[in-house]
Amino acid sequence: MCKKRQKRFLNDRRGFSLIEMLIVVTLLAIVVIMTSDTFTIVIKQSGQQTKIVESQIEGIIGLEMMRTDIEQTGYGLPWAFMNNVNYSEATTTPGSNYNDASSNVPRAILTGDNIGLNGSDYLVLKSTSVGINDTAQKWTYMIFNQAPKTWSSNALTAGERVVVIKPKLDVTGQPRLVVLTDGTFFCQMENETDGGGNTYATVPAGFRPTQPGEKYIIYGVDATTALRMPFNRADFYVRRPGTGMPSHCAAGTGILYKGVVNQGNGELTELPLIDCAVDMQVIIGLDTNADGVVDSRITTVGAMTAQQIREQVKEVRVYILAQEGERDSSYRHETQVMTLGEFGLVKNLDLGSAIGADWNRYRWKRYTLTVKPKSLYQ
Ligand SMILES: [Ca+2]
Ligand SMILES: [Ca+2]
Incomplete structure (x- = not known):
């Protein structure tokens, strides 16, 4: 590098004057204050x-x-019972204040x-x-001497607790809960195998339609627990x-x-x-x-x-x-x-x-x- 060019290079690299430095520092300070404030507000608002x-x-x-x-x-509530029942509901207050009488x-x-x-x-x-x-969302129906209708999905399976209702086409004009003479008002789906070797889930004998043409509705209530009440x-x-x-x-x-x-x-x-x-x-x-x-x-x-x-x-x-x-x-x-x-x-x-x-x-x-x-x- 020749001397002349070296001198110009050195001149170009002169530093900032004190005034320039002060202006830059002040501006920087203002920018920092502004952004930190705005930043805090933005962060706060986005959280909010x-x-x-x-x-x-x-x-x-x-x-x-x-x-x-x-x-x-x-949905699925009976208007009457086929035999006397005795059920119970909530055990703690204030919920227990809204229990129905056990046989009503x-x-x-x-x-x-x-x-x-x-x-x-x-x-x-x-x-x-x-x-x-899931059981509470399931239902099906059953016609005299037939297996319950099986839906392609969401079918009731063995072990689930259900109630059975005889719909209002009944002579009484009221959907009645099927209750056995001993007061049993719910049952458990159970597997049965037909003559052709097909296994399907159905209700126990006492809960099935008894007359030709009769159709009962089966409502799922709970997956595994014995029922204290014939509904949820x-x-x-x-x-x-x-x-x-x-x-x-x-x-x-x-x-x-x-x-x-x-x-x-x-x-x-x-x-x-x-x-x-x-x-x-x-x-x-x-x-x-x-x-x-x-x-x-x-x-x-x-x-x-x-x-x-x-x-x-x-x-x-x-x-x-x-x-x-x-x-x-x-x-x-x-x-x-x-x-x-x-x-x-x-x-x-x-x-x-x-x-x-x-x-x-x-x-x-x-x-x-x-x-x-x-x-x-x-
Ligand atoms: Ca009215
Ligand atoms: Ca009120």
Whole structure:
């Protein structure tokens, strides 16, 4: 390298002046401050958004399960018994308050008005399909002197506990539960082999149709447990558990549960449907003059009989209030008193007294379910 070029090269490599350095350092500092602040906000908001999305999805799934259960309430319930029965239901309170008398036909829907956490309601549904096992979703029918109809999938197999109902084509005009003279009201599917050497699952002899042309319906109830009641039962309620409450839920909130009565011991097997729930209110729509149109709304079915419930309950509305996302110190919720209900049957829920001083740092969401039970009058 010649001397001239070397000199120019050195000149080009001159450093920054003090002023230039100061400007650069200051700018850098501003940029760092800006990004760290923005970054924190972005991170916080995306966390908040994730929580909101989570609680929305959870809400939708939980509510869809509840909707299906309400639609199907009464499914597989007998209107009468062929012989006297003695069954039992829930063994712990408050569930045991909604047990039917041990020899009465079961009522498909029951409600407890404002008895739970924050004055929330209690909803009881009785049907075979409301159980949380595959067997509860299965059914088939059996014609006199024939093997039960076998579906290509979801067939009842040996060992599963079922109830058998003689449908309302019967002379009494009522679907009657097949009960043996000793009071046995359920049986277990068992394998039988026909003359051609084919093995199939069927009910024991006492539970089969006895007359030519007769057809009985077989409903699956439980996979393996001996039955305490000839149906399944699910209770819906808001409760704050002693342990296991999600940490992002506000004080004073609970969990909306589906509690399925265990056929073995009568205790509730709980399935959480919505976390951070504050309240659940139920309004029942009745058709009292059989014109197919709801003309009366009540908050509890109270003293209605199984038959009245079957014939009159045309709509169930459920209102749920739950926290959405997690606590957000930059958020201010406006409405302190949230209304749940319609038709002049409104429950006012004061978030201040239910949640405490922090009530307005949470987002609160109301869900409304309007369901027409489809299986009450089969
Ligand atoms: Ca109520
Ligand atoms: Ca009417």
